[in-house]
Amino acid sequence: MSRAAALKQPAPDAPDALAALVDTARYPVDELDSPAARALIAESRARLAETGCLVLRDFLRPDGLDAVAAEARTLAPQAHHRHTQTNPYDCADDPALDAGDPRRMFMDRSNGFVAGDLIGPQTALRRLYTDDGFTRFVAACVGAEAIHRYADPLADLVINVLRPGCQHPWHFDTTAFVVSLLTREPEGGGVFEYCPGIRSPEHENFAEVGAVLRGESDRPRRLVLRPGDLQIFFGRYSLHRVTRVEGKSDRHTVIFGYAEKPGIVGRAERSRQLFGRVAPVHAAEERAALVRADTLTD
Ligand SMILES: O=C(O)CCC(=O)C(=O)O
Ligand SMILES: [Fe+2]
Secondary structure, eight states: OOHHHHTTOSOTTOTTHHHHHBOTTTSOTTOTTSHHHHHHHHHHHHHHHHHSEEEETTOBOHHHHHHHHHHHHHHGGGOEEEEEEEOTTOOOOOTTSOTTSGGGOOEEEEEEEEOGGGSOTTSHHHHHHTOHHHHHHHHHHHTOSOOEEOOOTTTSEEEEEEOTTOOEEEEOOSSSOEEEEEEEOOSEEOOEEEETTSOBTTBOOHHHHHHHHTTOOSOOEEEOOOTTOEEEEOOSSSEEEEOOEESSSOEEEEEEOEESSTTOOOOHHHHHHHHSSOOHHHHHHHHHHHHTOSSSOO
16 A cells, blocks of 8 residues: 555544644644644744745655645646736736836746645545644744635635746735645746745835846845745735746645635636636625625615
8 A cells, every 4th residue: 555545544534634644743733732833833933024934844744745745646637727927916007107117017927726626525635724733833823813714615725736838927915825835846947936025015116026027136035845845925025936847847836725714705706717617606706796786775
């Protein structure tokens, strides 16, 4: 029996589901009140406060990584791929702006996503995502009282697939933080680069952002991620990208989705862009919006 097959033994709600996947000796996420876990959380928060980027190397046990990487590889052919031209803000061109303004600089974006409803309840990936201890650990690292897994059946847990020749160009995230796990590294390229705190709520810093896009800034930091590394990244103020994938193999990243409130579902339009389809909950939301498209009191 392969190591990946051996991992299928614990039931999804088994108390040791987390310990079967995560290197809990190094990362005691199953005992958050222990002194070791408190120290890990304090260190993680300090790192995030300093650079907005936290990497927990070899977060998964070798057999845990084998299991999730195999699942991602099996599902990757079902990714929905989309190729667009985008600026860092994902907004429309504005010819009134100066030609050097980053809002006028469009880059090739070629990204694929496997939707969460294809990642079944028995998979190691979903066992990790639905583990309350893991969710509490992420909340503690980002300094939130509580966070909630997305209620969106497609966008809750996704696999990002970058095929050879594809890239995720310079951008800011629309959410405060992203939690991701690299499960397959490409032969070349596919490197995560970021510019910590290049903008703030008070200052867009378009000049510096433009310089980064033109390759004229020494701000970008390169982060070499290895399969099994868990990353927590604050992408709202830090410009970042994944460089073009080179060679013959894909780059696979699992993205764990969280919100500040329970019951959060993404917009139907966004779901179509990412996955090429919507779930019944999105269709219901669209119908409700149509019904409400009047000026009457609710
Ligand atoms: O795949 C990565 O490492 C980063 C992805 C990213 O920036 C995003 O999903 O917004
Ligand atoms: Fe991002």
